[in-house]
Amino acid sequence: MGSMIGAAVVRKEDPALLTGRGTFVEDLRLPGTAYMAYVRSPVAHARITAIDTQEAAAAPGVLGVWTHADLPGLPPTRSVPGMERPCLADGAVRFVGEAVAVVVATDRYLAADAAELVEVDYDDLPVLASVAAATAADAAPILPGLESNVVLEQVLSATDAEAELAAAPHRMAIRLRNQRCAAVPMEPTVCLADWQHSGLTVYLTTQTPHHMRNEFAQWFGLAQEQVRVIAPDVGGGFGAKASCYPEFLLAAELSRRVQRPVRYVETRSENMTSMVHGRAQEHDVEVGFDDDGRLLALRVRITQDCGAWPDTTGVGLPTLTSFMSGGCYRIPVIAASFRSVVTNTTPVGSYRGAGRPEASYMIERVVDHVAAELGRDPVEVRRVNLIRPDEMPYATQFEGIVYDEANYPGCLDLLLTHVDYDDLRRRRDAQRDDPTAPLLGIGFSTFVEMGGFGPTPLFEQFGYVGGWESANVRLTTDGSAVIKVGTSPHGQGHKTTFAQIVADQLGIDIDRISLLHGDTATVQEGIGTMGSRGAPVGGSAVFKAADKVRAKALRIAAHMLEADESDVELTDGTFRVAGTTGPTVTLAEVALRSLKPHLLPEGVDPGLEETAHHEPSNLSYPSGAHCCVVEIDRETGRVDVVRYVAVDDCGTVINPLLATGQIHGGLAQGIAQALYEEVSYDEDGQPRTGNLVTYTVPAAEDLPPYETHHLVTPTSFNPLGAKGLGESGATAAPQAVVNAVVDALSHLGVRDVEMPCTPAKVWGLLNTANGS
Amino acid sequence: MSHHKVRISVNGVPGEDEVESRRLLVHYLRETRGLTGTHVGCDTSNCGACTVLLDGMTVKSCTVLAVAADGSEVLTVEGLADDEAMSPVQEGFRACHGLQCGYCTPGMVMAATGLLLENPAPDEAEIRAGIEGNLCRCTGYQMIVDSVRWAAENGGAGTAATTHAERASS
Ligand code: FES
Ligand code: FES
Numbered sequence: 050m051g052s053m054i055g056a057a058v059v060r061k062e063d064p065a066l067l068t069g070r071g072t073f074v075e076d077l078r079l080p081g082t083a084y085m086a087y088v089r090s091p092v093a094h095a096r097i098t099a100i101d102t103q104e105a106a107a108a109p110g111v112l113g114v115w116t117h118a119d120l121p122g123l124p125p126t127r128s129v130p131g132m133e134r135p136c137l138a139d140g141a142v143r144f145v146g147e148a149v150a151v152v153v154a155t156d157r158y159l160a161a162d163a164a165e166l167v168e169v170d171y172d173d174l175p176v177l178a179s180v181a182a183a184t185a186a187d188a189a190p191i192l193p194g195l196e197s198n199v200v201l202e203q204v205l206s207a208t209d210a211e212a213e214l215a216a217a218p219h220r221m222a223i224r225l226r227n228q229r230c231a232a233v234p235m236e237p238t239v240c241l242a243d244w245q246h247s248g249l250t251v252y253l254t255t256q257t258p259h260h261m262r263n264e265f266a267q268w269f270g271l272a273q274e275q276v277r278v279i280a281p282d283v284g285g286g287f288g289a290k291a292s293c294y295p296e297f298l299l300a301a302e303l304s305r306r307v308q309r310p311v312r313y314v315e316t317r318s319e320n321m322t323s324m325v326h327g328r329a330q331e332h333d334v335e336v337g338f339d340d341d342g343r344l345l346a347l348r349v350r351i352t353q354d355c356g357a358w359p360d361t362t363g364v365g366l367p368t369l370t371s372f373m374s375g376g377c378y379r380i381p382v383i384a385a386s387f388r389s390v391v392t393n394t395t396p397v398g399s400y401r402g403a404g405r406p407e408a409s410y411m412i413e414r415v416v417d418h419v420a421a422e423l424g425r426d427p428v429e430v431r432r433v434n435l436i437r438p439d440e441m442p443y444a445t446q447f448e449g450i451v452y453d454e455a456n457y458p459g460c461l462d463l464l465l466t467h468v469d470y471d472d473l474r475r476r477r478d479a480q481r482d483d484p485t486a487p488l489l490g491i492g493f494s495t496f497v498e499m500g501g502f503g504p505t506p507l508f509e510q511f512g513y514v515g516g517w518e519s520a521n522v523r524l525t526t527d528g529s530a531v532i533k534v535g536t537s538p539h540g541q542g543h544k545t546t547f548a549q550i551v552a553d554q555l556g557i558d559i560d561r562i563s564l565l566h567g568d569t570a571t572v573q574e575g576i577g578t579m580g581s582r583g584a585p586v587g588g589s590a591v592f593k594a595a596d597k598v599r600a601k602a603l604r605i606a607a608h609m610l611e612a613d614e615s616d617v618e619l620t621d622g623t624f625r626v627a628g629t630t631g632p633t634v635t636l637a638e639v640a641l642r643s644l645k646p647h648l649l650p651e652g653v654d655p656g657l658e659e660t661a662h663h664e665p666s667n668l669s670y671p672s673g674a675h676c677c678v679v680e681i682d683r684e685t686g687r688v689d690v691v692r693y694v695a696v697d698d699c700g701t702v703i704n705p706l707l708a709t710g711q712i713h714g715g716l717a718q719g720i721a722q723a724l725y726e727e728v729s730y731d732e733d734g735q736p737r738t739g740n741l742v743t744y745t746v747p748a749a750e751d752l753p754p755y756e757t758h759h760l761v762t763p764t765s766f767n768p769l770g771a772k773g774l775g776e777s778g779a780t781a782a783p784q785a786v787v788n789a790v791v792d793a794l795s796h797l798g799v800r801d802v803e804m805p806c807t808p809a810k811v812w813g814l815l816n817t818a819n820g821s
Numbered sequence: 822m823s824h825h826k827v828r829i830s831v832n833g834v835p836g837e838d839e840v841e842s843r844r845l846l847v848h849y850l851r852e853t854r855g856l857t858g859t860h861v862g863c864d865t866s867n868c869g870a871c872t873v874l875l876d877g878m879t880v881k882s883c884t885v886l887a888v889a890a891d892g893s894e895v896l897t898v899e900g901l902a903d904d905e906a907m908s909p910v911q912e913g914f915r916a917c918h919g920l921q922c923g924y925c926t927p928g929m930v931m932a933a934t935g936l937l938l939e940n941p942a943p944d945e946a947e948i949r950a951g952i953e954g955n956l957c958r959c960t961g962y963q964m965i966v967d968s969v970r971w972a973a974e975n976g977g978a979g980t981a982a983t984t985h986a987e988r989a990s991s
Contacts, residue, residue, distance in 0.1 A: 059915050059916060059918070060915070060918070062923070063914070063915040063920060063923075064907065064915070066920055066923030066926050067898075067902075067907060067911040067914055067915060067920065067923075067926060067930065068858070068898065068899065068901070068902050068907065068911065069856065069857070069858015069859070069897065069898035069899040069927050070858065070899075071858070071923050071926075073857075073860070073924065075851075075857070075860075075861075076851075076857035078855075157848075158841070158843065158844075233958055234922070234924070234958055235860075235862045235868060235870060235922070235924040235925045235956065235957065235958050235959075236860070236862065236922070236924040237862070282922070282923060282924075283922065284860075284922045284923070284924025284925075285921070285922040285924060285958050285959055287958070316864045317862065317863035317864050317865065317868070318864050318865070539922050540921035540922030540923070540959050541921070542921070706918045707918065709918070709964070710918045710921055710959075710960060710964060711921075713960060713961035713962075713963055713964060714921060714958075714959045714960055714961050715961075716961055717960070717961030717962065718958075718961075740863070740864065740865045740867075741863045741865050741867035741868060741956070742865045742867060746867075746956050746958065748952070748953050748954075748955070748956060748962075749948070749949040749950075749952050749953060749955075749962040749965065749966065750949045750950060750953055752961060752962055752963075754945075754963050754966075755961065755963055778961075
């Protein structure tokens, strides 16, 4: 590879975003736009006995008010067959925040005023706001037409591992909880729908414009070519903007009805109950191991709280958790199974890592439990179990789940060169003995996760057309280039990294390469940005398209130089016969020549524009080793992360500056899950965390500086060798932090602390443990 | 709904508009003045996406009514750069990769600018405290801290902000 791969180039997207000239959906203006406002359920489970919209309909500026009954024939959103969610509540509400009615008015303030005037009468039904409540013997099914709230059950292993567990020298049962979190992208959901006779255009805060176009087309019975979905600048997604929300479909339907563009801007409070939540899993684990801490058998039973309406992606996540339950360890037998339970809560979908952080948290906590049980060092227990580089590629016992090239022990070794573990342990012990000092704890996390989602057979199961990605690279006659990609970035910096890939291949200055994305009318078929697939899958498609352009350009250049193709080389945008100082032609001259058919070699079509699709041969598996050092205030129980060191192996790094940013962002969300965040409900299904006052998104003072390092083991699963890294931090960090918190308290007999490790929880442990 | 006439100067450009008494300054800026760089990220004044300078002070424009800003001068993210160059804070964010999705960025840049007006040489703790009212979900903050430090070392709050603040205090 040339010099642009691996270069810390500053981003092409930044000047617009930094000067207030970004284009987010809410910044777009279409003449005559009307505003939507929702009437949402204040109760978690109830029959709707009456809705009075009369006063609202007569309010100033109101163009219409609709309930489910006013929209006969409106199909539900697509989901698991038999569990499709209606766009507006159809006679019953099943979680706080579910939409009951919608107002469209000429102005956002007037729409909100009118929504206040809608009167809804509810007849309470029993609220089942937890898995325990929803699976109780007398629990009535929440969804119509179903027998039970357990809506999906699957056993993913042929064995229950009982024989191996029974035969193991040691056996331990552990219960772990991965609490419900909210993605909280700083831009909430926004949608601007414009239905015209010629078709439907929707501007959307989405990670998957092509997928959304397909959903709109299917829903309205339109041809896909009549629907245009545009995702302009999108203010973060973290997986939660990959779902298709009923609000999108209603905005389009109501634009059709009022015959003007309709805009929906979610408030943050609405966002906290409308946007899918993540995680929400409980794990019942049994592990068998020997005296050295060697893991001999693992059984994990996963229970997912999938919320009131199963989300298409959401219900697939426990499968990924199951696949990854062995982590980066050689475990001879794994038995994984799961069940998904419907409750009177917000639906659960993807959130950064989506199914893999849950697995990684589980197995990393298990390893620390094993170490504690044996009185061994957690690092040593990891070492005896880590899969070695010479065992790669490593086929797990789950079909098709094959770990690619990596060096798990190497990551741990590199980590330990940056962390003076002996010294930290000495300090931990010294601080323990000094009542005036905070307690110190050290936690490790050696992890592997999935990146580069596809391939198609896997991705189809999440409702996508495929697991490939597409790119088109076109040279213009002055030798500048335009890339079109099917990925849809929302902070990842594809304009920069993909330009680097093309610059590297063709020797064009990256300032002369632009990128178009997120518009189904201009971009060829694509899939979207999620599952750490931007660089490994999208980037590989760009690489292939650029390679095709290069090959064709070489052929034309050879013709112009009257040389043999195999003798011609391209350096810094100039073609010449290799090893000579003779005549040259520039890329721009070749691009211009490509549009003069009569001057082209026999059989060469005009133009320098190529499209490529990249179907990954399999998932890639980013891995790494992280260490977290915490201090705990003995008076308040407050946990401070005082040091966080990360070694990541994400394969080829295209832009180290952006890679660091991705890792930092993931770490922040992982640390936040460990220490601060939890979506919770009271018994009546009322969210306790319905806005940013009650849900703790950490600020700058709540998070530490991070130290990041790379070990580079390129994957052979794609031509770039990149594995993806967007989700690594969020996958690795929670258990590094929790392991450190438990370590700090271990002398008190503490073996586990549930996330989030809040001051109240830790203070409680400090005091009960002290007093006992 | 009662309406009022307000005179508000935004980025040095005077304006005279009829506004509803309940209209928030952020909506006035975005909708009446067409300056969509200032964002809205919450409804509880927690996120800081809407941060602007109002007569030299950092404020969350979702907590100020447009009528309350009558007679004031506002500086938004659109007013920081001149034709030639971005402000040191904007440059710092670019150089240090202090932004990803860019949604929190205008508010973050204004908060950082406000901080540097008050404290031209903040240390790490002061920077973290200075942007405490602004949430970013993408960066994990460290590169934002680096960006602000870069700005402090390369020109501080910048000409537009300094001029704005001087006018406010005179
Ligand atoms: S919009 Fe969140 S503080 Fe103003
Ligand atoms: S850059 Fe996305 S929220 Fe800060």
